[in-house]
Amino acid sequence: MDSPIKTRVWRLDADAPDPDIIAQAADIIRDGRLVAFPTETVYGLGANALSAPAIERIYAAKQRPAHDPIIAHIAAIDDLPRLAVDIPDIAFDLARALWPGALTMILKRGADVPDNIAAGLDTVAVRMPSGKIAAALIASAGVPIAAPSANTFTRPSATTAAHVLHDLGGRIDAVLDGGATHIGIESTVLDLTGETPTILRPGGVLLDDIQRIAPTTITRSRWQTDDTPSPSPGQMLKHYAPNARMMVYRGEVAAVLDAMRRTAEELSAEGLRVGLLVAAEDRPHIDGAGVVHVLGRRDDLAGISRNLFAALRQLDAQNVDVILTRDFGAEGLGVALWDRLVRAAEGRVVTV
Numbered sequence: 001m002d003s004p005i006k007t008r009v010w011r012l013d014a015d016a017p018d019p020d021i022i023a024q025a026a027d028i029i030r031d032g033r034l035v036a037f038p039t040e041t042v043y044g045l046g047a048n049a050l051s052a053p054a055i056e057r058i059y060a061a062k063q064r065p066a067h068d069p070i071i072a073h074i075a076a077i078d079d080l081p082r083l084a085v086d087i088p089d090i091a092f093d094l095a096r097a098l099w100p101g102a103l104t105m106i107l108k109r110g111a112d113v114p115d116n117i118a119a120g121l122d123t124v125a126v127r128m129p130s131g132k133i134a135a136a137l138i139a140s141a142g143v144p145i146a147a148p149s150a151n152t153f154t155r156p157s158a159t160t161a162a163h164v165l166h167d168l169g170g171r172i173d174a175v176l177d178g179g180a181t182h183i184g185i186e187s188t189v190l191d192l193t194g195e196t197p198t199i200l201r202p203g204g205v206l207l208d209d210i211q212r213i214a215p216t217t218i219t220r221s222r223w224q225t226d227d228t229p230s231p232s233p234g235q236m237l238k239h240y241a242p243n244a245r246m247m248v249y250r251g252e253v254a255a256v257l258d259a260m261r262r263t264a265e266e267l268s269a270e271g272l273r274v275g276l277l278v279a280a281e282d283r284p285h286i287d288g289a290g291v292v293h294v295l296g297r298r299d300d301l302a303g304i305s306r307n308l309f310a311a312l313r314q315l316d317a318q319n320v321d322v323i324l325t326r327d328f329g330a331e332g333l334g335v336a337l338w339d340r341l342v343r344a345a346e347g348r349v350v351t352v
């Protein structure tokens with residue numbers, strides 16, 4: 001690793017960010033260096049999206065493999081043609097309906113966009129995030145900002161500035177601390193380069209929302225377990241993973257909780273420290289079986305999503321050896337939650 005640099009931390013009001021600080025951060029971006037900033041989904045690790053050396057710094061800081069492409073963030077729909085060519089009408093329809101928001105669109109890459117943001121693909125991922133800090137930073141920089149989630153590769157995404165500093169402190173120039181992010185899981189990635197709009201990663205914008213504008217949209221669920229480049233790179237199974245070994249249970253809720261409790265007791269008897277990641281209503285069934293962490297009420301999938309990555313990091317900090325968690329259904333955000341849970345568990349799903 002390079003010798004550490006001093007990471008500046010600027011605390012900002014998420015609703016009214018100080019323009020002087022934004023201007024200083026924008027200078028750092030224009031200078032080809034790295035600034036982490038909050039979006040409505042998770043914190044991003046930003047660099048000038050039109051500069052190959054700046055993007056190279058992102059890969060180095062994150063220890064991210066070069067075959068995993070990065071999203072470019074813009075502050076206005078009018079900036080889309082700076083990044084993409086042959087943009088289909090449906091992209092503009094979707095942008096008008098769902099931007100700023102948690103939707104990333106894969107489009108044909110424009111000539112001025114460096115190869116390395118796209119890991120060599122002829123496409124580019126573009127998103128217009130909501131949130132005043134992100135919008136102000138991008139607008140002030142005057143260039144699109146490339147930003148993957150601001151975590152070390154394969155670690156849970158960062159939803160607070162403290163998470164960013166934990167993973168990337170000393171490796172990046174600055175962090176804009178705007179408090180905890182609102183959605184807590186990443187954007188939905190939608191590929192618009194083929195015949196049929198295809199969701200490559202479920203996220204903060206739901207399939208229903210997209211289908212209202214693009215009715216033929218489908219979801220392609222595919223997990224890759226090795227380093228082979230593919231048309232949807234970055235879909236490796238190991239992702240968002242805590243240090244602890246995680247298992248995700250699915251099935252009828254009462255049976256799932258029984259099985260989790262039994263397993264927790266068995267593992268504890270073997271001397272392992274067990275973390276349990278559950279809904280508020282699960283608590284009575286599971287109390288005493290391990291370190292219990294409540295994500296939120298069962299019917300509040302937004303709250304559960306918002307808390308997920310912080311919970312994984314907190315259980316790691318509590319030095320648990322194993323994390324047992326469960327499925328939260330396939331309604332709404334449940335789809336994206338399931339995706340993140342299975343990845344965090346590196347595919348260890350127990351069907352009860």
Ligand code: TXA
Pocket residue numbers: 039041042043044045068069070071102104106118121123124125127129147148149150185186187188189200201231232233234235
């Ligand atoms: O909410 C989010 O999307 C956050 C915030 C910071 O915007 N960003 C984020 O970036 O989650 P990252 O790098 O952690 O995930 C980007 C995903 C990866 O799965 C990557 O493979 C995919 O988008 N992606 C990026 N460019 C792509 C491309 N040209 N073709 C296919 N997939 C692409």
Ligand code: MG
Pocket residue numbers: 148149157
């Ligand atoms: Mg990520």
